Structures are given as C-alpha cells and as structure tokens.
Amino acid sequence: MSGFETYLMSRMAREDSHTLEGYKAQGGYATLERVLKDMQPSEVTEIVKASGLRGRGGAGFPTGLKWTFMPDASKDPRDRYLAINGDESEPGTCKDRVILDEDPHGLIEGVLMACYAMGCAASYIYIRGEYRHQYRRTEAAIAEARAAGLIGKNILGSGFDCEIYMHMGAGAYICGEETGMMESLEGKRGHPRPKPPFPAGFGLWGQPTTVNNVETIFNVPFIVERGAEWHRSMGTEKSPGNILVGISGNVKRPGVYEAPLGISAKTLLESPDFAGGLHDGRKLKAWFTGGSSTGMVPGSTIDTPMDHDGMQSIGAMLGTAAMIMIDDSQCVVRAMEVVARFYDHESCGQCSQCREGTQWLHQIFRRIEQGKGLPQDVDMLTAIASGMAPGKTICALSDAAAIPANQMVKHFRAELEEHIQSGGCRINHTGNFARGASAPTEVHA
C-alpha cells in the first residue's frame, strides 16, 4: 500500500506478532511505561480527546469525550470498569478478529492506558463465543503480560493496579449492543437496558462503566505514543486517522485492509492494493457501506469518501466500515431477504415494534423474492419500518432492521415491483462459486 502511512497493521507481518516477545521487539509497552511514569491520567484522556479518535464499533462517538462521562472519582468512590466490546457480529464485519489474532498485546496496552486514564481497576474483554481461536490468543497474551508484571498489582512499579479478564459470549448479535453486552457479562439474557441511566453512571453490576470497541482501544497506544497532531494529520478533519476496512462479497481480493478515513470507496474497491475490483465483466449493482445495518445503496454511489460525513451524504453510514459488494449477477431482493432474516432471528424480543416488525419485514421480503408478493407490499414495508424507527425501542436493533428496509424501497423499488409483477426472481441463486465472468443463469420462476 502506498501513498499513506500505515500503523494499525504494521506489526502484524511478524510471525510472532501475537507474543509478548514479538510485541516488545517492535516497541510494545514502552509507551505504557512512559505513561505510568510521567503522565497524569487526565493527560492521557486529553491526548485521546485532542486526537479526534472516534469509536470504531459503528456509532463513531468521540472516544475521549466518552471517557470524560465517567464520574469524578473524588466524588464517586465506587469501583469502575472498562468493558471491551469484541462481540463483532455485524454482518460483513471481520476486523476486530485480526487484532485479537495478530496483535492482542496492542489491545492489552490500550486497555491498560484507558483504565489508567479513567481510574478503572479492572477491565473485561467480551469476545463472541464463536471466536475460539481469537479468545485463546488473547487469553495467552494476558497470561504473558501478567507474568511480566504488566497486569495486576503495582504495574511496572508505578503503584497502578489493573486486572484484565476475558469473557466469552454465546452467539447472540444483540450482545454487541453495549447494554445487552453488560447484561450478558452479568450472566443474564442479553436484553438491552433502557438509557438513561447510561453506563458511565450505572454499568456493570451498577457501577460506572465505559464500553469501547476492540479497534478503538487498539488505536490508543499509537495515539499516546505519537501524539494527537500526528493522528489528526491522517484521515479527515472530522474523521481523523486510519481505519480497518473489511471488504467482502463479489470482489477479487476480499480482505481486511488499513486505509485512512476519507479515502474513496471506489479506490478501496478497485485498487490492486485493496479489493482489486469486481470479477471481470461485472458491474457494481449495490453495496452495504458499513455492515448490513447501514443498508444497501446503489453501485453508482461508490465514488464517495469512506468517513462519517461521506457516508451520510449518500444517506448511509460508516458503521464498522464493512463494505459488502454485490455485483450485477446477484439479486438485491434476495440479498435483502437474507438481511431481513438475520434481524428477525436476532431481535431479543423485548420491544414489540422490533419483535413483530423484524418478523413482518422478513416475511414480506421473502414472499416478494419467492414471487408471492402482493401489489401493496412495497408500501407496507415502508409503513412497518416507520413503526420500528427511529428511536422507538430500547435499543437500536429495531433501527438497524428498519434502515436497510427503507433503503431497499428507496433505491430498489423497481426490483421489488418487478418481482411482484413477474411473480418471482430471474436469477438463479446457486452456482455463486462459478460466478466469475459467466453470465447470470436465467431461470423461470
């Protein structure tokens, strides 16, 4: 990759990048030592605030600002926690696993700095249950760090105490929502909590808690080491720094890539340094900009900056920067049916709008795809989605299901109507392995 500085993935080329030895050989934990020796906790928070780092879990909330929501320790002496969200289950998203696999000490160093900044005596890293390999890698890294005096009491002789624990989820998407995750960590069903109270006041076991995504915290040591100005020299003014972009779907080189925020999505799709383009002879029909919750937009929008404002300008969201590329051999109605099925499966069932709405959206998209759609179905989709969002439920899963449905009607109404009128789909949905340059197989519904 050329033309910009890379750092997030810079250590991962080494075979032993996941070990303490490999990490230290590349300068690891030197910044932590300096922080504990020479810096006040508030200075760490100030650097992160000044860097403009925004959360990488999907919402893009300013990280430093979030840290300042924790109550003043001199007035509120309760125990406080940092919870790391490694649930990574937004469809299309596969970037945190790269960190957990290849550079877990980078995450641990970030956790220690964040705990120091916020005065947390313990941190819990919540990793989705399916990530067994990533769990073991991170668990081994924690054991190494503990043995080296980097976790536990009086870290590096500084007087700072901090514990880091691992916690395994069990396959529920809703536990990626921060309050659902806290419930799950407490050994309960992953039912999101109404907010307020917010986690900073009432989090894990009712104590002040900050929840940050794996990639967000992984950024912290780089920023503290090199400074806020350095971080702001990359990316855009409102979305500084580099980000891990996951590219999947009908491209030549799917993968997880590091790129500066604000890079054109077209470059990410077409450059040989990134996804290398679509298969020969194909056109981009549609794409999900940052995970399935951000919805599908037409392929014609691809030349847009990948940052929060850029994605907003095409009515989408940056989300987790998980780009899912759909070429013209695919059916967007079928793609939507798959996505609607997912939200139907994952609704926790607390709020009726979501529990019922996700089910109805799934059923209607399915019957349209199967050629059993009714003329009034398209408007019904919009009506159902408007009953689900925005902000009508405890958490944003309902919104996450309604947004793709609304985008679908807005951008691909013609495809929906064609399916309804012609009684089905023209595209054969099997044989995708062979979908290189071959023409889509026409079948009769």
Next chain:
Amino acid sequence: MALPEKLVDEFNALVKNYPAGKEGKRSGLIPALHRCQEELGGWVTPEIMEDLAAFFDLEPAEVYGVASFYPMFRLTPPGKHVIKVCHNISCDLVGARDVLAKAKELTGAEVHGTSPDGKFTLEVVECQGCCSTAPMIDLDNTFHENLTLDELERLIGECQ
C-alpha cells in the same frame, strides 16, 4: 448427577474474576455453560442446568432462561459431528447456498437436524465474522474458511 469435581474447581476459580456477592458470581454462568457443553456430551442437559443453578445460587428456570436465549447452547443432543454453515449475506454472495446443499447431500442431514446414522448435525448460523474469507463452515468448533466444495467433501469424508 453432580458436576465433575474438575469443573467445580474451574468454576470456583472463574467466579473470582467477578465482584464478590451473588450478582457478581452469576456472571460466570455463560462461561460455565460453555464448559459444561464442551466437557459433558455436547449439550446442556436439564440435570446440568439444575447443577449450575445450585452452584450459582439461582433457580433452574433462570439458568434455562439464559441457556435458551443464546444460540450457541444446545438443549438437545447433537450428532457425533456438528456442521454449522454460515448463511448470512457475505457468505451467501459467494456460495453459501451451494455449501449448504452439498452438506445436506453428503451428510444426509436436514437443516437443524441430525443424519439418520447419528453422525452429523447440520445447522445454518448467522454471521461468524469470516466475511472476507467466505464461504465458511464451523465443523466441531473449528472454522474452515475460503471453503470450496471439494474441501467440504474432504472434511466430511474425514469424519465418516
């Protein structure tokens, strides 16, 4: 049936990761359910739920409420091998349907069913985080990514 001593020792160590008291202790429930499923026959039996309830100072119904909420916990016995095929969008776009059809053909199992010989349980699952290495299956808790139909056939053949 009581929980094996080895697991009780493990769980006693596990709960020290969480704050003292009943609320802190119950935080170990989900990791404990995982360990029971791994060690005690691949599913969570009603007896295990009762034992865990006793250990964590909960009602059996509370343990059932948790175990039944999370897709990874199995409340019925599986076949000897468990194949999970991701059918979410990124996998779907690059051949998940063909993978599923082939898996059905090779194992003789229906989706969310077990083959008549008891060897294979076949499931579809939502996104496993292997989007840029799709399509994928999880075979007996190990991911197989960038999967081809030939590789699927080989993997299933090895289980036969």
